[in-house]
Amino acid sequence: MDLLNTLVDKGLRRELPTREEALAVLATSDDDLLDVVAAAGKVRRKWFGRRVKLNYLVNLKSGLCPEDCSYCSQRLGSKAEILKYTWLKPEDASKAAAAGVAGGAKRVCLVASGRGPTDRDVDRVSKTIEAIKEQNEGVEVCACLGLLSAGQADRLREAGADAYNHNLNTSEGTYGEITTTHTYQDRVDTVQQAQAAGLSACSGLIAGMGESDEDLVDVVFSLRELDPDSVPVNFLIPFEGTPLAKEWNLTPQRALRILAMVRFVCPDVEVRLAGGREVHLRTLQPLALHLANSIFLGDYLTSEGQAGKADLEMIADAGFEVEGAGTTTLPEHRADAAAGGCGSHAGASGCGSHEEAGCGSHGSAGCGPCGSGVSEPEAATVPEARTDLVSVRRRGAGTDLAPNA
Numbered sequence: 001m002d003l004l005n006t007l008v009d010k011g012l013r014r015e016l017p018t019r020e021e022a023l024a025v026l027a028t029s030d031d032d033l034l035d036v037v038a039a040a041g042k043v044r045r046k047w048f049g050r051r052v053k054l055n056y057l058v059n060l061k062s063g064l065c066p067e068d069c070s071y072c073s074q075r076l077g078s079k080a081e082i083l084k085y086t087w088l089k090p091e092d093a094s095k096a097a098a099a100g101v102a103g104g105a106k107r108v109c110l111v112a113s114g115r116g117p118t119d120r121d122v123d124r125v126s127k128t129i130e131a132i133k134e135q136n137e138g139v140e141v142c143a144c145l146g147l148l149s150a151g152q153a154d155r156l157r158e159a160g161a162d163a164y165n166h167n168l169n170t171s172e173g174t175y176g177e178i179t180t181t182h183t184y185q186d187r188v189d190t191v192q193q194a195q196a197a198g199l200s201a202c203s204g205l206i207a208g209m210g211e212s213d214e215d216l217v218d219v220v221f222s223l224r225e226l227d228p229d230s231v232p233v234n235f236l237i238p239f240e241g242t243p244l245a246k247e248w249n250l251t252p253q254r255a256l257r258i259l260a261m262v263r264f265v266c267p268d269v270e271v272r273l274a275g276g277r278e279v280h281l282r283t284l285q286p287l288a289l290h291l292a293n294s295i296f297l298g299d300y301l302t303s304e305g306q307a308g309k310a311d312l313e314m315i316a317d318a319g320f321e322v323e324g325a326g327t328t329t330l331p332e333h334r335a336d337a338a339a340g341g342c343g344s345h346a347g348a349s350g351c352g353s354h355e356e357a358g359c360g361s362h363g364s365a366g367c368g369p370c371g372s373g374v375s376e377p378e379a380a381t382v383p384e385a386r387t388d389l390v391s392v393r394r395r396g397a398g399t400d401l402a403p404n405a
């Protein structure tokens with residue numbers, strides 16, 4: 001297939017595909033799915049071999065957020081029956097982090113609900129980072145605390161944070177339909193502040209919110225321009241009690257095409273399979289390892305993932321290996337650029353999600369490739385609402401029960 005040969009060549013050279021090529025990947029038919037995965041898999045293996053980086057989420061503060069992000073179970077007015085608690089003590093957060101590290105995670109992602117941290121919150125998180133670093137040699141720590149004010153990224157860096165996560169989530173054009181309490185530009189500014197402070201930037205998206213193919217391509221091209229070291233790809237978990245509870249738009253095949261598109265546009269970046277993988281990829285999860293080089297181990301912020309042991313078995317069965325603490329995640333050219341500073345991306349690669357995250361294929365018909373040689377898209381399968389697969393987190397951080405790691 002001409003399209004896939006072109007995309008592989010470009011991915012191996014780190015060359016940006018055209019928007020039409022990215023759209024064409026999303027428009028491929030199920031008959032072509034394995035060819036798409038195999039092609040993007042070549043790009044993934046060129047830059048990351050068969051390694052899978054494991055990341056572990058610790059939800060430092062859960063629920064009761066004043067912001068109105070429609071996809072989020074922690075939002076203002078959310079009726080989702082999630083765990084709600086205020087800041088975990090550093091020792092409790094460190095204990096939760098240690099369980100993830102013992103399970104094979106090389107990065108811990110510290111997440112707190114809210115618009116953004118106060119300076120006192122930054123002090124609190126700094127103590128938590130110090131406690132985690134002291135007790136877990138070599139672990140990478142990413143913070144995800146919302147919008148940052150001046151100087152806060154520098155303070156987190158000084159406390160030992162390696163990375164900062166803030167997702168763009170969706171295209172600039174549709175951002176206002178998803179959230180009204182802050183803007184897309186606010187998010188871009190925070191990612192750039194983190195980069196300027198020498199933190200490794202982690203910024204990604206949520207698919208399945210009713211967006212079009214063009215929106216998905218827009219946000220992924222914007223991410224490429226922003227140049228984070230890590231791009232988490234979340235698939236919306238439509239929580240009961242949130243405005244997007246009825247948005248069951250994804251099929252496993254669609255989720256794989258989205259991941260392949262992200263890999264072609266961001267070939268040498270850590271592409272992280274994030275929230276919603278169990279719910280939307282289901283039994284096709286192992287195929288996603290050919291596209292993403294990084295996943296979260298165990299549970300998410302407010303929902304439960306599959307057992308950590310099952311994650312490890314899946315990686316081994318699919319012929320991949322867990323990336324060791326001594327291995328640099330990023331390819332040499334990116335890692336060198338990060339180490340060199342230049343006021344931008346530092347440290348290793350990056351992180352999770354301030355939210356949980358779901359093929360919003362609405363309106364995407366007809367954006368097929370011109371002369372790309374791919375088969376005609378089939379009539380779209382109507383995805384099932386798999387509410388049976390959404391389970392609210394009741395263990396780990398903020399509870400007396402052992403975490404899933």
Ligand code: SF4
Pocket residue numbers: 065066067068069072073074075076112113114115146354355
């Ligand atoms: S994504 Fe973050 S800022 Fe938005 S509602 Fe959820 S916790 Fe609040």
